[in-house]
Amino acid sequence: MSLADAIERFVSDGASVALEGFTHLIPFAAGHELIRQRRRELHLIRMTPDLIYDQLIGMGCARKLTFSWGGNPGVGSLHRLRDAVENQWPRALELDEHSHAGMAAAFCAGAARLPFGVLRGYLDTDLPAHNPNIRRVACPFTGEVLAAVPALNPDVTILHAQRADRAGNVAIEGILGATREAALAATTLIVTVEEIVDTLPPAMNGIVLPHWVVTAVAHCPGGAYPSYAQGHYARDNAFYKQWDEIARDRPRFLAWMQRHVLATGDHRAFLASLQQEAA
Amino acid sequence: MSLADAIERFVSDGASVALEGFTHLIPFAAGHELIRQRRRELHLIRMTPDLIYDQLIGMGCARKLTFSWGGNPGVGSLHRLRDAVENQWPRALELDEHSHAGMAAAFCAGAARLPFGVLRGYLDTDLPAHNPNIRRVACPFTGEVLAAVPALNPDVTILHAQRADRAGNVAIEGILGATREAALAATTLIVTVEEIVDTLPPAMNGIVLPHWVVTAVAHCPGGAYPSYAQGHYARDNAFYKQWDEIARDRPRFLAWMQRHVLATGDHRAFLASLQQEAA
């Protein structure tokens, strides 16, 4: 299935969508396709909203954001996210804000189909006062009061991975972040991959998402760029630094999105347009 | 450190001890050493009490057993376990009985240092009526009532693994059962290994217990026999079948233990005595 078809078929306006990947394997191609297809009112979920969420938010695709850290790692702010929160541009953005540990517990609960996750966390912070999704639960054995978060069960989780086989088994190698839990927590799971192979290499204790938990696989080489795919290509740290300039300014941001995303038909054309610009 | 030294130093009478390994990598050598050193009043913890627990129980080492399935897999009963429960021979055995899912949740809670684990489980079974360690907890978001179990945090967890490096990092390959969670839940972690190497093979997403969670490593080739070590030797299914006969009869059991365990100085001698008998 092509990525465009998968997004068309499985992601509707208003859906809750988690594009996971922790610095590594961020599904940029899929995010761009959401923008091209002009999805609206999305509830975006992601521990670390990255450039791709900055773009989705800046293009007005999102109604709500569930997250735990929203910056450009090692660089600074996500200016489109800031503009949405500080100035409601291009629209207001509802925040469901957590800590990493809390959001990880929420994904784990979602993957296990439990209604809530438990952690020793959020102690004496101001987050619970601003988020009704952070509550307390008492241990039925010791009486100790712990933090609780509701399970995260995205309508759709979208990942990028190195490879899938023809049956739809997906193998991931390297830094996982919360990808596996986000995948297993979702109702629908779409995975873009660098390559589709006849048979996956032996996994034993490696990370495999079995075919019957995967809804659709789309072959999309380079689909994580400017993030990276371990063993395939490196993270383009220079692009992450450039983005700070591009995103700082509304017109420049819109022009960049027009030229590289809206005016390109697919991820291959997106990559080509960047290459052309660099040449 | 030798296995005998590790047991001597780290396992005291009355301790709660988990020898984990799910069919695979069951730490027989360590269990035999507990018997040789005549540990008493142990609280034994293990999802699937296997032959080694049958032996520990039959030799009177255990006061209490936390478990979820106590049989000889594919063969039948653990006769020494049955004799202890049915006839209090050689002594009474207190049971803390769970389902696999409940005990897995308890180990996970222990590894995460949470006081309890949550699951959708034990529904309409008679287990909670007989085990005060199975309680209920209400979701603070939905009100749904779920099962809760107290965390398992053994004083000592003992595992067998394929290899460790000289720094004490331990790598496990193949079927894990609840070994990893039992290891991380323990106060003290002893690991016997097939081999000690200068450098472990690259792990990436493989299973490694970092050296700073491992208390002691003992080199003990064949230490899982008659269980097995993936990549080293196979499970001796024939021995598991023979055990049914040996353990069925108290005098025969005691004679076997005397000859092969008490009269042997270490695991090497134990293996040699079996080989001699087979010859």
Place this chain on the structure above:
Amino acid sequence: MSACTRDEWMTVAAARLLKNRDVCFVGIGLPSAACNLARFTHAPQIVLIYESGTIGTRPDVMPLSIGDGELAQTAACVVPLPEIFSYYLQAGRVDIGFLGAAQIDRHGNLNSTVIGPYEMPSTRLPGAGGAPEIAQHARQVFVMLRASRRSFVERLAFRSSAGYLDGHGARARSGAAGGGPRAVITDFGMLAPHPESEELQLVALFEGATVEEARAAIGWPLQLADRIDTIAPPSAHELDTLRALHARTREAHARPVRIPLPNG
């Protein structure tokens, strides 16, 4: 067809219930044989999960234990056991759970814990293991159990896992996510719950087996379904495949294991 044992017939009957892409939570013994027979015959893409943590395993011989090395070597992947129970079973990702037991009652509740009082049992059984949550979460449960009045009983000594409780919708009201025991394969044929009372009734007989034989083996007054199907005997292909699997398994398990005594 050549003469076959009742165990073989049970295995074949169970295998036929499995569809090509079913995700099965497999136990040791007859269920393992049934699932692998299905895989070697009409259901090559069946997904087998063993509770030891192996997912999508494709063993060439059957395991003796739930965690034989063969299961890991042929698996799509091997995960920590807690994930099998939380991320797969509890998450509703298992279509078919197989269970055995020492005792079953007329509503498909099972006992694998004790005979006699829990605190002072006359027979201590291995215990529930994975059964309570398999029974709770699997979309369907298939029970495989040889019939006798000691095993198909009026009243369980202990309820290790829930079937339809007292019937008449009690299970649905309990909040259990799975569908409960949809089939009980035994050595004269098959029982299944009545649509309303949820009492196990005779729905099919092996060719040549009789209602009287069935009634004699069941410890409660066995009801008959409106229609009793006949289960065709194992085909030559089924039987050959099953026997070859058993032969390979016997051979593999008979192969002597060298005691791993280090040299020197």
Place this chain on the structure above:
Amino acid sequence: MSACTRDEWMTVAAARLLKNRDVCFVGIGLPSAACNLARFTHAPQIVLIYESGTIGTRPDVMPLSIGDGELAQTAACVVPLPEIFSYYLQAGRVDIGFLGAAQIDRHGNLNSTVIGPYEMPSTRLPGAGGAPEIAQHARQVFVMLRASRRSFVERLAFRSSAGYLDGHGARARSGAAGGGPRAVITDFGMLAPHPESEELQLVALFEGATVEEARAAIGWPLQLADRIDTIAPPSAHELDTLRALHARTREAHARPVRIPLPNG
């Protein structure tokens, strides 16, 4: 020693606080430089954990992001992120957690969430990330933060992670498992909590820095410890090692990444 920047001095001062077998939960930027400098100098066996899931990582160049490939390639192992927070941090297996922030108050409480009201902030910061639970569970927290009256403030706009709360044992009474912020390394020297009041006070100055300079940069009336140590400037070895690390890092990050455009 050759002239060095305050950032370099901060990095060296932080590195010196680390012991050879410490388990450190590392953030990006100055903490990452400090931990790796320690590893390349006096603490070769230091264990570095990055929240992305890499355990025991030994990068040759510093990562730009928390999840660069270099971290995974050189790690003892890479685990799912939830395990980092549950099985390692929450389980009390982290000796030292490094934190930065936009604001710190006199009791070491930190703000990395918003300036202004939460619902309508004047500046939306990235958020707490791993900080609330690092602050709660790490045995010790080291804060690295350049000083100014905008960052060292009388009152936080938002408490993203807890230090000593209002001091005087409030943290201990809260049930937090970890020891709290034991050191704040800033660009004139170091603050540490007073043993009783738990108010951050000046405990050490970089050689050449003055109390006046420190007071000018701190937004509350800065108290002085009974004894103010002098932090020796970076040695030639420390500085050479750090600069070589930075040079390797700059070179690696400047290496153009080929856009992964498939051929054809």
